[in-house]
Amino acid sequence: MLITRRIEFDAGHRIPHHKSQCRHLHGHRYALEITLFGEVITTEGVSEQGMVMDYGDVKRIAMEQLINAWDHAFLVYRGDTVVREFLESLPGHKTVVLDSVPTAENLAAAAFRILDKAYVDVFGNRLRLERVRIYETPNNWADAVRGQI
Ligand SMILES: Nc1nc2c(c(=O)[nH]1)N=C([C@H](O)[C@H](O)COP(=O)(O)OP(=O)(O)OP(=O)(O)O)CN2
Numbered sequence: 001m002l003i004t005r006r007i008e009f010d011a012g013h014r015i016p017h018h019k020s021q022c023r024h025l026h027g028h029r030y031a032l033e034i035t036l037f038g039e040v041i042t043t044e045g046v047s048e049q050g051m052v053m054d055y056g057d058v059k060r061i062a063m064e065q066l067i068n069a070w071d072h073a074f075l076v077y078r079g080d081t082v083v084r085e086f087l088e089s090l091p092g093h094k095t096v097v098l099d100s101v102p103t104a105e106n107l108a109a110a111a112f113r114i115l116d117k118a119y120v121d122v123f124g125n126r127l128r129l130e131r132v133r134i135y136e137t138p139n140n141w142a143d144a145v146r147g148q149i
Pocket residue numbers: 015021022102103104105136137138139140
């Protein structure tokens with residue numbers, strides 16, 4: 001069984017060498033969709049009976065491990081020196097430095113790697129992260145799928 005939880009957040013970014021508009025500093029209302037695989041829990045009397053994982057716990061873990069850090073941050077490529085140094089000059093600015101250019105593809109892969117460690121099977125139902133989908137705009141998205149990143 002697959003279940004999916006959607007969480008939206010805001011962040012700034014730029015694609016430094018982009019041929020068009022995306023080289024400018026700008027932001028998006030990103031949407032992250034977290035898809036988990038697992039068997040439905042059948043343990044009698046537990047809160048999670050009938051679920052793969054409680055949607056509330058899916059969200060809580062994503063917030064703690066990823067979204068609280070990325071929401072209202074500027075996501076900057078480590079190699080984008082001019083912008084990174086500018087952001088570092090702003091006292092207390094919320095900046096996330098990434099090892100790759102913050103395209104939808106790279107953000108989805110980065111989110112997958114972070115969240116993969118966070119979703120742990122505690123009910124013996126083979127729970128695992130299966131896919132992270134990130135929408136950069138309502139029309140544009142990227143999928144990081146287990147075994148394909
Ligand atoms: N494969 C990718 N292509 C592009 C990415 C990306 O992450 N992966 N990112 C961008 C830009 O960041 C940009 O913000 C998206 O701009 P645009 O293509 O203009 O998207 P819109 O939804 O605004 O375009 P519409 O044509 O209005 O739908 C660019 N490319």
